[in-house]
Amino acid sequence: MVDKKAESKKKAAVQKKKTIKASTGAWWKTSSKEEKTEVPQKVSKPAKKNTPEKAAAKKTNSGKKKARKPSTPVKSDSLAEVTAKNKATQTEEKSTAKGKGKEPQKKRASNGNKEKAKKAPQKAKKEPATTEKAPLLKLLINAEEPEECRLALLADGHLDSIHVSTASSKQTKNNIYRARIVAIESSLQAAFVDYGTDKNGFLPFNEIHPEYYKQEISQKNKKLIEQRQWKKLRIHDVLERGTEVLVQVVKEEVGNKGANMTTYLSIPGRCVVLMPGSDSHGISRKISGEERRSQLRDIMQNLRVPEGVGWIVRTASLDITKTALTKDVRYLTKLWTEIRKKGQSLNGVGMVYQDHDCVLRFLREHFTPEIKEILVDDLAAFEKVKDFLEMLPARQRGAKARLHKGSRPIFNQYNVEDQIESIYQPYVALPSGGSIVIDPTEALVAIDVNSGSTGKGRNFEESIFKANMEAATELARQLRLRDLGGLIVVDFIDMRINKNIREVERQVKKAMKRDRAKVDTSRISKFGLMQLSRQKLGAPIETSNYRVCEHCKGRGVVRSVETLALFYLRRVQT
Template structure:
């Protein structure tokens, strides 16, 4: 008996089946929904800088930047010349044509590069197998940092899309990132039949996982062609060593080669030249994914269009906020990178452990991401929030190890100590992203703090007294900043004037805007022998005068006749007649408005002199001033025609006639 469609549907409902039963398991559907979207964006609208990001659901997962001012030489291969051998540190310094000599450790020198010097000992020493002037093939392993030169290695490696060709190796290996034992055995079986020249080996990269034998064979053929060209150039020696043999690929091509995966949905490029380079590389290596490379043509900048600029700017900040309200603070020093984890708000004391665990877990995930994006390497110390339970510390350690597995750099992680500190080391793959975006401050020299004005002034005063200690100073010129000069005039002028009078020298301040306290200069002009003799004579006379007996001093004083006549008699003190001095215009002198001595140098050199250095100041435009009209003086009225009232008012500079002022007479 056949069932109709309606009856069949009723049976399905009765037995609990639905149409979802035919669509596969529910977890597979969730996998499709939760799949992360990966994309690459390359910004090269200006030739000075090239920036690229790898996005994961719109969030930066990796950031690569390259400036034209900072030449990248990592991965380049040179035919260098050994400049000197240092047995104490078991290393050699190699001239490879750069601005600084490269550092070549003895452990990175292959036996094929040894020179037979005739010395045969049980232990091989660097001075017995390497000599000065020896030609050696080297590759840059690390970029130069601070005052150090780049690190070199004699073991050459040529990276491809799926394989890495290594010199000095006789076997094939698999990347440490591939942890599945079965996959490792499968990959080793695929490359076991590959024929390689002597002293060459292979390393299968993470991108080679799941690739066919044909794809790996094509990648190997391209690497062998590069190796043959490199060997031929070395044998020909067209130029005299040192010279460049092989240059690493462009940053754009290198980014796609090392980071593109099958999960990458698209590669957006905003520069036509870079677009053509990526397109050509994809056609040669991965022709199936060529259509995923797209040229961005919108007028809005590519990073602004996808809200990436704000995320990039946050990479340059010390403080990173966490979702729970806590924060992470990064401090990069010469020895290590220190990271401090700060907690958020807690509602009660019973939730301290829970809040600490939640904040530390968020911080562990964000720290692994920030170390990768900022490219911070070397020794890293993380100060987590204190947790009392051992299981909570183990959870935090597992979380940070999990997030660090996504990093391409080699990372070694220790356990959390009793002080709540976790130590780890990260391989330096490239200079930090801040290196090209910031320069060292001239005022603080990168420390972030400057000396206070009070300390700088005291330092200048001590230096002045230090130069005056010899007693031979005739003139002392001090070049200081403007704020120090202003402080000296306002607070130390009396002290400095007294010092000049006591030591008989001339002090002059030269104000230079923008100069730091470490660049202050003290220019000393010493006295001649004749001036020193005259100064000693004056000092001796003054000393003799002060050491005379008291009776001699009283006899030498002139006797006042008026005082002797009025001795013992009360009398009014003699008052001097007060004269009010006036100028030519009949105005009185105001002593309060008279200019002080400070800032005006006299010929005797007894004043405090201040000059301003205007050598670095651009002159302003001068406005032409119209010539002033000559001042005409009103004629004096005839005294015979004046009455007594007019004469009195004229004495004070006013006249009662016509009520005119002297200025009106001049205008007439």
């Protein structure tokens, strides 16, 4: 009996120790088996997520309370049952996750099919890229009056370029003169020459051929000449007054400025330009294709071009034949020998060679195969046009020459007179309601773009962009018509989108490609200004047809009556 009571007491003591260990907060001292057995009880009742420190504090507090009043131990499941339950829950979660993951994939697949179905008709809707139609070019020649000859090039009925030659102001460009050096300006590195007109010509030092240098030159300058270091030479060391030279007009007189001269002569033809005194040879950059360039180079090298005469094959030789090229070279060579003989035999200064008249000069420089029709109102000019067309190769004879016999003048019949009068006006209207104002000054040409009624639409940015695009096309045409050169500043309407700004810049460059003059453009600045530099091919058309007002002296304004009365009253009193 004693043994049974003692054993029962020992068992009760062991159970008390186990309950105390299980209820205390010393969780780091518990065995792994006891931890595993207690996990499923916590999983069955999910607890709030707490930090380990808070959980430990709660366990210590609960352990103290339970130590005072120990509770009966909770029956725990066996380890095998717990692991089986965990595996079952994991498999269920995986299956549900897979089921949920498959549904959006199916939806995405269905959406993808719908997108493909939508894209299919879009591809079918794409239209083929349309190329811009080339404008129909027509040339009108008004040579009926002997005092004036006018040539107008129309593109789809609109005036594209105008060339006027009057008897009072004849063009002197490309004319060759025998001249005499009358002054040498060391500060300008230039000389002034007398060639038989009222104003002396301006001859820069880099345009003077070394054959006109004086004979008595220092050894230092001779070495520089042999090494062709022209920039290190001074004009007064190698040139002297009174030297007679053969010069050619590069740029005509403008205002008070004399004509620009050069001693490097160039005799232009339809296909070739001969350059006496030069040893350079070249082919126009616009002729592309190495085969064609090599063919033209071989033809020119086989021809008997005199020594010391350079040449340049022009763009018009793209489709030219060998016989036509040979005829042009022979004609220019014969012309050069005549010019040289006349220059040597002429006494004093004067003209040695005069360029062709306005009709032949225009056809030589500006004729292209795109011109489909030429209308002439004078019989003599009509014969010149026919002779010129017969000299062209068969591929370039697409133009038809006709003699105008209508009752109305040729320019009136094609509405050209009104378009010519608009050239002399500063205000130019644009198709969408805007306008541009052109104001030539002594320093530069200012062009202002106005929106007008264009900016009244709902989309302000789009309407402004449209006005600037129209102005970009029109200003290039106006510069050609008025023959304005030098520095040009265009004040476009302010745009906010950079894409539109770049598009306007591209439109200006595209419109300037038809210009024969060299044009350099800049980007539009943050102030909306764009700078252009255009080569001056001649005097502006306005200078030959207009004169400065005697009253306002070109200002365009006069004094009011009150101010003028007080002005003369003060002069009387003094």
